[in-house]
Structure formats: structure tokens, C-alpha cells
Amino acid sequence: MDFKQQVRYYNEDQLNHMKDRIYELLEKRGVKITHTEVLQLLGKEGANVDFKEGLVRFPRKFMEEQLAKVPKQFKLVGKNGKFPLEFPHPQGLFHTRLSTGAQNWLAPETDDFYRIRLKELEYWAQLADRLEHIDFLPFLVVNDVPSPTADVHALKTMLLNSEKHILIQPYRQETVAYMIKLLVIAAGGESELKTNPLASWITCSLSPFVFKDMDIEIIVQAARHGCAVQTCSLPGAGATGPITTSGCVMMSAAEELVMVAIAQVVRPGTPIVATSIQFSADMQTGRSLQSSVESLRQSALFVQLMTDAYGLATHTYGTGSDSPDIDEQGMIERALRGMLIANSGASVLGGAGQIETACSVSPIALAIDNEMFGMIKETMAEMKFDDDQFNWEELMTIQPGGQFLTSQHTYKHCRDVALPTNFIRSTRDNWETVGAKTLKERVKTYLHEVMTNAGPLDIAEDVKKEMNDIVKKADENLG
Numbered sequence: 001m002d003f004k005q006q007v008r009y010y011n012e013d014q015l016n017h018m019k020d021r022i023y024e025l026l027e028k029r030g031v032k033i034t035h036t037e038v039l040q041l042l043g044k045e046g047a048n049v050d051f052k053e054g055l056v057r058f059p060r061k062f063m064e065e066q067l068a069k070v071p072k073q074f075k076l077v078g079k080n081g082k083f084p085l086e087f088p089h090p091q092g093l094f095h096t097r098l099s100t101g102a103q104n105w106l107a108p109e110t111d112d113f114y115r116i117r118l119k120e121l122e123y124w125a126q127l128a129d130r131l132e133h134i135d136f137l138p139f140l141v142v143n144d145v146p147s148p149t150a151d152v153h154a155l156k157t158m159l160l161n162s163e164k165h166i167l168i169q170p171y172r173q174e175t176v177a178y179m180i181k182l183l184v185i186a187a188g189g190e191s192e193l194k195t196n197p198l199a200s201w202i203t204c205s206l207s208p209f210v211f212k213d214m215d216i217e218i219i220v221q222a223a224r225h226g227c228a229v230q231t232c233s234l235p236g237a238g239a240t241g242p243i244t245t246s247g248c249v250m251m252s253a254a255e256e257l258v259m260v261a262i263a264q265v266v267r268p269g270t271p272i273v274a275t276s277i278q279f280s281a282d283m284q285t286g287r288s289l290q291s292s293v294e295s296l297r298q299s300a301l302f303v304q305l306m307t308d309a310y311g312l313a314t315h316t317y318g319t320g321s322d323s324p325d326i327d328e329q330g331m332i333e334r335a336l337r338g339m340l341i342a343n344s345g346a347s348v349l350g351g352a353g354q355i356e357t358a359c360s361v362s363p364i365a366l367a368i369d370n371e372m373f374g375m376i377k378e379t380m381a382e383m384k385f386d387d388d389q390f391n392w393e394e395l396m397t398i399q400p401g402g403q404f405l406t407s408q409h410t411y412k413h414c415r416d417v418a419l420p421t422n423f424i425r426s427t428r429d430n431w432e433t434v435g436a437k438t439l440k441e442r443v444k445t446y447l448h449e450v451m452t453n454a455g456p457l458d459i460a461e462d463v464k465k466e467m468n469d470i471v472k473k474a475d476e477n478l479g
Helices: 012-029 036-045 060-069 118-130 147-161 173-187 190-195 213-224 245-266 293-310 328-343 363-380 392-397 408-413 428-433 439-450 461-478
Strands: 031-033 048-050 055-057 074-076 085-087 095-098 104-106 113-115 136-138 165-168 199-204 229-233 272-276 279-281 313-317 348-352
Touching: 012 055, 012 060, 012 245, 012 293, 031 036, 031 245, 036 048, 036 213, 036 245, 060 245, 095 363, 118 136, 118 147, 118 363, 118 439, 147 165, 147 173, 147 461, 173 190, 173 213, 173 461, 199 213, 213 229, 213 245, 229 245, 245 272, 245 293, 272 293, 272 348, 279 293, 293 313, 293 328, 313 328, 328 348, 328 363, 348 363, 363 439
Parallel strands: 095 136, 095 348, 136 165, 165 199, 199 229, 229 272, 272 313, 313 348
Antiparallel strands: 031 055, 048 055, 074 085, 104 113
16 A cells, blocks of 8 residues: 555656656757856767757756766755755655745835835844744845845845855846855855855746756856755746646756756756746736646646656745735635645745745745744654554553543643644633734734844954955946
């Protein structure tokens, strides 16, 4: 019998058929790449490269050789090796990350809605540093700095306000070098960065089957500096990808394998997290959706396919909503996505704190996601099946109609429960007595308590000066 707890959409024959089709796509159809250095590396390693057209085809044998180089176990760390994240998760669970790419802020105190500034990013990083179920942190889009160097400013802000692992998503190819310099300073040197790579890099395909020089350069620089690469396909089913679930996910898988192969020819053994954010296009409006049924199924199928077919760590949205507010719709969508993606076997559940299809974020939503992640972990935690857990001795001796409230076994295990932070288990009378506060109101109080005395990290002044100098040069040269 098959006792797997995780959801699977396919049987073994269907899985093998998808794999064959993906390899056939790569070998016969190929992809567009114009990055000269990488084209030369791929050609040298055995890919079929048309330098004139910038078209690369990947024989199956070549692709399988590159996949074999990906480490099956690796670790992401924060500053000075703190907050280590093991892949695969030692308890068979998952890691989590904040939302990335959002430009708008729903203020927790006032519900005002406006563009994100450095001030909000500082709060965001400090809050995430204090939430026990948030593991690593990408940055948001800040709007009160020069646009050409917004990502450089954002990375410096994250490094000054959080000790957790950082996920970097550059906005321009020219800024990559400056962000590498910031990481080297934060780590204490080139060799220290390779020993404790405190950041990983996200690189994206341009679906269908195009890879921009910027994203290829991200792979090159990340791999050479010992950082993990989170390879990301971002299809919109019915727009930039097939409208059918399996077709869209197969295209994404092919794009993922291309980025995996590039990372391995640059530096064999580069850690990979296969990361696809699966959207569906609303055929009525053209808007991209992350929480439609179709998007949920795509995300789950992607995680299952990349895990079962290629043995890769996987990452996709594990929360979030298409609603622009923290409302009932959003709560249902967050819970549906979280449980489905976790039970599909994802290594990372991403998107914490996001609303409005990741265009906006809310600290209240982040605190709720943090608590939801904890509940999902407890739901999925391994159970024991021994005589102590059975309470076997007492079951054999208790009289019919007896009780377990005063049992020593109950006393022994009564604290082995998941206690809520902001969720309540109160009667209506008690709830009204303390003000009849909604979940959002309770979270506002919680945020005020958590963020009391929050501030930037205690970092040496000479390190901060070096970081400021790098950002200043980036502004001068690129702004």
C-alpha cells in the first residue's frame, strides 16, 4: 500500500510521460539565450548552441548530467551562520519567506494605503526578524530612493535590520555587482561569504523560453560567490503559458531546468531551489491571479513534478490572496493555498504578508501568515504510535464511563498542544467583556507589543560606512 500523506495528481506512467515531453521540448525546441559567456560555457559542456540566433538546445543526456551535480542536501544561513535552514527540512516540513516585489503598503495602525518607502522596509525587516515562523526575507520595492538603484538601497536596508537569510531579486543587471559588494562587506569578506552565504538570488525566465542577460548574469555571479540560486519561472496560464494546468507547468519545468543547467556549468554543486510562481490569466479582465483554483492546482503540480521527477528543492507561493484587503476572501485563499502547497511537499512556502496578488503587503497579513504557518506545521508534524501515545496502560484499566482529566498521562502531555497567539477560543460573553475585538484588531495590539524597542541591528560604524559608500557609488554611476 502507498501511505504517502502528500497530495499527488498523477501516477507513475503520467509522471514519466511528462518527463519525456519536457526533455523533448528542451532537445528539439530549445530556448533563447544571448549571454555570450554562458553560451560558450553551455557549448563547451555539450549543449547544442546556435551562436548566431542565440538558440540553445539541450540533449537529454546533457541535462541529466547537470541535474546530477545539484546537491541533494544544503543549508541557507543568515549573518554569521545564524538561523540555519536545512534542505530538505529535517522534520519533513517546510521553510517560509516574506513577499517580494510589492510596491504598496497597507499601514497596520491606520489602514492607510500608499507606496512603500525605506521607512516601511525597515519596519518590515525588523518585524520578520521577530516572527518565529518566518525564515528568510526578500526585500520590497522602495519608492523614495533613485529608481535605477532601488534594489541596492533595499538590500542595504535589509542587511542593517535583519540577521535572517536574505533573498535578492535584482531589478537591473548593472546593480548586481553593487549588491555582491554589499554581501561581501556584510559577511566579512569574499571567503566568509562563500563559507556562510547569507543570501540567495532569484533569477527569472521570460516565458515562454526566453532568458534575459540580466537573469543569466544573476546566476553567474551568485554561483561564483557560493550563493544558492532560486530559479523562477513566472507563467500566466492563458497569456504567457498554456491555459491548461499540465501544459503550463511542463513549460515552467523546462524553463527551470535551463536555469539549473546554467548554474551547474558555471559552478558545479551550486544549490538550487526550483521556484515557480504560477499565475492564471483572468479571461474576463486579463488580470493575473494567484489564488484562482487554476493557479492553486498549477502551483501544487509544479511542486510535485519538480520533487518527484528531478529531486529538487521547491518553492512557490504558500499564502497570499487576490483580494486587495485583509478580508474573508483573503483568509480562505491563504488557508487553501497554505495547506495545499505544504501537503504537496514544497520546501519553501513563499509570499508571507502579501495581498492584491503580491502587488501590496500588510504587516497584519504577515502576522496572520506567521501564525498560520505554525498551525500548518503542527498539523503536518510527525505522529508517534507507541504505548505512551496510545495511553495503553490506562486504556486497559480504566472503568467504562471513567475520565482522563485527572490522569497522570494527561498531566504529562497537557502542554503538548499548539497554543494560538492571535486566534481566540473564547465564549462570546468573555469576548465582548474584553472589547469584542476582531482578529485584525487583536493583531494590531500584537504588532505594537512585538515591535516595542525594535530597531536596526548593532553593526560596526565602519561596516555601515562601507555599505553607504557602495550605495552612494551606485547612485552616482547608475542614477
